[in-house]
Amino acid sequence: MLPNIQITAAADKFMRRIVRFSGLPEGAGFRLLVSEGGCSGYNAEFSAEPAPREGEQTLEHQGLKIFLPAESRLLLDGVTMDFADTPTKSGLTFVNPKQSACACSSSVEAAPPGVARIEIGSISRGRPASLLS
Template sequence: MLPNLTITPAADKFMRRIVRFSGLPAGAGFRLLVSAGGCSGYNAEFSAEPAPQPGEQVLEADGLRLFLPAASRLMLDGVTIDFADTPTQSGLTFFNPAQGACGCGSSAAAEPGVARIEVGAIGRGRPPAPPRAS
């Protein structure tokens, strides 16, 4: 079952660019793996992929193909996915109206529902090349 989620225009634009500039052929999509964790409640990894993997479902929105593993589908139900680009953060953000704000006081995140995604999480389904010997 596909989740009932909202993708803002900024997030849609970001995902389309990742797929478009990946160099993959037509029909490629954006794989989004979301898991529980962090103060925001979400950890996320994403990549451009040529096709969904077994067990993934495809959510299509105006030509954008979003590949979602089962765990991600459960986590994203009712969530709004946005893209933030500010001086302090850049990446996908997740807002779940059913989740309260964090009260742990140990996070530097200013907004609840913001998942920080490291640049190294962006890929095309291949591990990064090993460093070259000098």
């Protein structure tokens, strides 16, 4: 089952650019892997991929293919995905109205409740950034 996810115009534009500039052939999509964790409630990885992997489903958003593994589909249900670009931060944000605020103070700049930020530097082309070193 595909999640009921709201995608803002800014997030849509960001994902389309990742896929367009990936150099992959027509039909490629945006793979989004979301897991629980982190101060904001989400850890996320994404990349441009030529096709969905086994077990992934494709969410089509106005012609953009978003490849989602099962865990991501569950976690993204009811979430709004946006893209923020400020002088100090730039990346995807996830707002979950069901998520409570983080109680830890380990972060200098705590994220608002239910928001996960993904930094531009974590973008890789086809492989997770951890495999590029």
